[in-house]
Amino acid sequence: MDEIATDYIYCRIMTLADEVEKSLYRVAVDGGLERNQIYNMMKRGSMPDLRILNKICRGLDVTLKEFFDEEFHADKNERILIETYRSFKGQENRNRFTRYVVGFAGAMKDENTEGLKNVNDREAN
Structure with a gap:
């Protein structure tokens, strides 16, 4: 064993x-x-x-x-996010970091979705 x-x-x-x-x-x-x-x-x-x-x-x-x-x-970038999260002292600071990252990701997703919609619209014409 x-x-x-x-x-x-x-x-x-x-x-x-x-x-x-x-x-x-x-x-x-x-x-x-x-x-x-x-x-x-x-x-x-x-x-x-x-x-x-x-x-x-x-x-x-x-x-x-x-x-x-x-x-x-976890890839290198995911590890950086994890390390950054862990570096914050106090749950409130960690919560603020999480809200920022989630908000940023949402904005990028919206931006990517809009870009994809424009590509699809051009291909349809």
């Missing part, structure tokens, strides 16, 4: 590193680990403890929950 869990952990690290376009070296350094620590753990086949896994998650810019949630996939 431990071997299966270890393989899962390392597979997940590789998958998420690929999604955020980071090398394992960069994940380690960004997470506060020694530069070859992830490589060395993989080579030995050792299970990272919670402290190390938390640093790996930091290097991947994900939470532990997101790490284990296989449904979680």
